[in-house]
Amino acid sequence: GSFVVVVTTLSASGVEGSHIVGGRDAVPHSRPYMASLQLRGRHGCGGLLVREDYVLTAAHCQQPYLNEPFTVVLGGDSLTASEPTKQTFTTVRSIPHPNYDGHANDIMLLKVRSKKKHFYFNNIDFYILKVILDCLLAGRNCITAGWGDIGDNNTLANRLQEVNVTILSQRSCRGRWGAVPITRSMVCGTGADNLQGFCSGDSGGPLVCDGAAAGVVSFSGRRCGDPRTPDVYTRLSSFRDWILNEINNN
Structure with a gap:
């Protein structure tokens, strides 16, 4: 069966994160x-x-x-x-x-x-009254951003990273996740390439589509950016x- 990782791990000694994989530096102060x-x-x-x-x-x-x-x-x-x-x-x-x-x-x-x-x-102009997209169609191109680890050695990103995200249909996402329930108040996305997407230190960050907030980083699979277990976001319109x-x- 599928394996779900809650994508932030907090330990008693501090916060251990992981990384946006396959991303790029965001333009400074653009977000x-x-x-x-x-x-x-x-x-x-x-x-x-x-x-x-x-x-x-x-x-x-x-x-x-x-x-x-x-x-x-x-x-x-x-x-x-x-x-x-x-x-x-x-x-x-x-x-x-x-x-x-x-x-x-x-x-x-x-x-x-x-x-x-x-x-x-x-x-x-990012007040919530104006920013929530109600329509997230499969194939829409969005972005997520975060400061998570950029390697597998708990090295936090020095600068804000962002990565392109393509929205998946609910049916496709449910098919890939199998037994893990993907509800109507979730939305799924994958990177354009294999091993692109969010990982643990990116939890809670936004999914931004056409300049509007559409989701919040929630969970992914054992291997970050793996299209077999697409990234799952909380759907803000819900x-x-x-x-x-x-x-x-x-």
């Missing part, structure tokens, strides 16, 4: 909505800034540290270099989806303390109402 979620000084997951005070990520990113706040780094291209655009925030509340079961509904909102103004906010209710009511 200002990208967040690096860090625990104890180490990058663990990606995230998507959806409002000045909210970051969207995957629910499985939180599991081992239920009471520990994330450090959210915004405006960075490199995780290590000091950049004038980089700003750091602390999460004050984690809101995983109430129906997250370790597999489905893998989505979480993080409320951040936002006393500082994101100076680049006037230049990005959670639009939940997202809006949470950010408007908290």
